Every structure is written in C-alpha cells, then in structure tokens.
Amino acid sequence: MLGVGVSIGAFTLSLAGYLPVTSLIGTPVSAATAEDLPMSAAEDVGMSAERLHRIDNVISRAMDAKQISGAVTLVARRGKIAHFEAHGLMDVESGRAMKKDTIFPIASMTKPVAGVAILMLVEEGKVRLSDSVSMFIPEFHDTQVAVRRSRNGDDSSGTYTVPADREITVRDLLTHTSGLGSGGAGSQKTSRIAPRRLDDDLEAYTKELGAAPLDFQPGTRWAYSGLAGIDTVARIVEVASGLTFDEFLRLRIFEPLGMFDTGFNVPTERTSRVVMLYGRTSSGLERREVPAWVATATLFSGGGGLWSTAGDYVKFAQMLVNRGELDGVRILGSKTVELMASNHVGDLYAQAGRVGGASGKGFGLTVDVVLNDVAAQDNRSTGSFGWSGAFGTTFWVDWQEEMTAILMVQTPGGPLRADFQNAVRQAIID
Secondary structure (H helix, E strand, O other): OOOOEEEEOOEEEEOOEEEEOOOOOOOOOOOOOHHHOOEOOHHHHOEOHHHHHHHHHHHHHHHHOOOOOEEEEEEEEOOEEEEEEEEEEEEOOOOEEOOOOOEEEOHHHHHHHHHHHHHHHHHOOOOOOOOEHHHOOHHHOOOEEEEEOOEOOEOOOOEEEEEOOOOOEHHHHHHOOOOOOOOOOOHHHHHHHOOOOOOOOHHHHHHHHOOOOEOOOOOOOOOOOOOHHHHHHHHHHHHHHOOOHHHHHHHHHHHHHOOOOOEOOOOHHHHHHEOOEEEEEOOEEEEEOOOOOOOOOOOOOOOOOOEEOHHHHHHHHHHHHOOOEEOOEEOOOHHHHHHHOOOOOOOHHHHOHHHOOOOOEEEOOOOEEEOOHHHHOOOOOOOOEEEEOOOOOEEEEEOOOOEEEEEEEOOOOOOHHHHHHHHHHOOEOO
C-alpha cells in the first residue's frame, strides 16, 4: 500500500521514498558527478548524433506504451561519452522528472562488481578459481545434491540426497554451475535451511547455505543462482581480504574509480534522487515495494544489493573496456579481464535455454559472453560481455567497438533492452 513505512533493523523502507539510515555511498569532499565524465561529439568517436537520437525514440515509444515511466541512457565510445540522457519520470505519483544522477537499485548488475572483487584477490594470490568453497567457508565441506524421486514419471513425490561428486569451487560460483540455490531440486530445502533474514550478515547466511543441498552435481549444468551463489562469493572476499564486503568494494573499487554514488545503502540526504519502482498491470504502471532481498542494511549481497547511477556505473564499465584501468587507476590486469570475459562453461549456457542462455552465447566470470552475434541474434558484437538487473537495468562492454552502453530503468521485462541494444549499434558509422 502506498505511503506505508516499515522499519527493519537500521533500514526504514517507505513507499513514499527509500530511507536507509546506514550508508556505504560515499560523501567525499568533491564527489565525482556525471558532469565530470569526458564528453564528446558523436561524430568524433565514430557515431552519428542523428542516429543516437533514435535511442530517445525507443525510450519514448516504451513510455507511450506504458511499459516504463522513464530511463537514463548512456553510451561511451573510445573513452568518451557520446550520448547521456534522462527521459520521462522517476516518480509518477509526484511527477518528478528523471535526472541523469538518479539513483537506481541495479540488482544483478552487482554481480560483475563482485566478480571483479574476487578476481582482484585471485591476482593477489589469496584465492584460486579452482579453490573449494570449503577452504573459506568450512560448512561447505561434504555437500549433498538433491535428486527428485520419480514414480511413473511423476516428479512430485519429493527428493532425496546423494553426496556431491566433488566440492563446489569458486569458479563454479562465478559461472552459475554450482547448483547452489538455482531453482532446482534442492532449492525448496535451501530456502528453509538458509532463509535470507534481513538482519543477517554474509557470515551467518553463508554458513547456513553450506548445509543446503545442491540442485545438481557441480559443473554439470548452467542454472542461474540469483543470490546464493554470488553472495557466497562476497563472503569469500571477506574471508580472503579481512574486510567486510561493503568495505572492500568501497576502498578497492568505488573510491579509486570515483564511484561516490554507488553502495549498498543510500544516505538520507540523497533519497530524493532514488527512483521509484514500477510493475506493469492491465491498467498501467503500478508502484512496487523494494523487495526484501534489497531492503537490508547488513546483508551486503554480492548477488544483487547495490544502488548506483548511470554516471557512476559507466566508470566501472569503462574500466572493463580499458581492460582493467581507468584514468591511471588499475583495478585488474588486462589478462584477468580477458579471463573474466571468456567462456568458461562450454555449451552449458547455450543449453540452458529459457532459464538462461541462448545459441551463440557463453558465460564468463559473472558475465554473459557473445560468442557469435549472428547465432545469438544479439545486437552486441561477437566478444561483447555484460549483465542485466531484475528491475530492467542492463550494460555491456564491446571491445571490438571500444564501447560500453548502460540502460537504467525501474520496470523489468519487455523488449526494451533489445531495442536499446539495436539503437546503440545502428548509431556506429565508421
């Protein structure tokens, strides 16, 4: 119901605004803003200004069709921003216009950030991709796998467990091939054994996850672990670094890159910049509450907990375009970024079909990878990689075109992501 506020620990959620008390979004003396980013005339970076205007048309059509209320779109090529626009409304009820610095919950666009964090520790020799998760979280030793009972072809008669053929590894978690909390045979028990309590932290949550049965034998399938898998990665970051996950991201990634509007909670003085969430109904857009898995001030979810802006996230994305470096700050080595953007799962992602992948695509370390843009029927170049969020946001990195593009939106589903990709790609003219 609109206007109702709920207090959960240190976090106050109101449908008239999101009011987190604690904050990881930084407040530096001179915070970097969208205007600090290098801008360029479209033609100077091999794009057409006239054709880039078609992005505005795509967004306008989606708003006219009541698919969304607004969006922020950004395209950077050759290290400069050629397109950066705010469209429509961030809050329908109040009529507040969308702004370039609007703060969005980016959901699963958090995952590549977690992937970069663990890869930094891989580079430092503190973690190996082949390491068993139990090396960092002992409760993951002797993991079991759930198997459905089948009687006369009926799979509704419950499950039993068998020992895992091997322990799950860090690579399994990063590639969604672990079977941990991925919607299969073991997930019902997982939700009972390891419920996501809003006042939990990663240590407590992942200890319980260690006792949960996997959905399949590790490494044999690709199935998206929306929260559990990458939340476990986040806990490994904590154990290996000696920092809490939020502090690691702030100190090692966000502050070095100037991402001062990115964090797990939004300070009260910035809540006026937070977007409202909407879902589609037969009668139009309807406001939605922030889901429980976001509304926590203590469980810093590697799977989907960050809030950010287009102007902030483009710095992270441009660092990946540059193979690990931005403005003299190196986050990863170039070969490590190439490893991140390589296919690690063979054809498992393509075989996942409706629950994940597609022909012509593979999966890297927290990102999908376009192996063949024609086979994938994807408006991203072969070799491009990126990921999307549950509320409709998306980004990708295109090394062929030295480009990244970001769509920030607050309503999931529909054809908008594909239409945005098409509008970006057709604007390249060199």
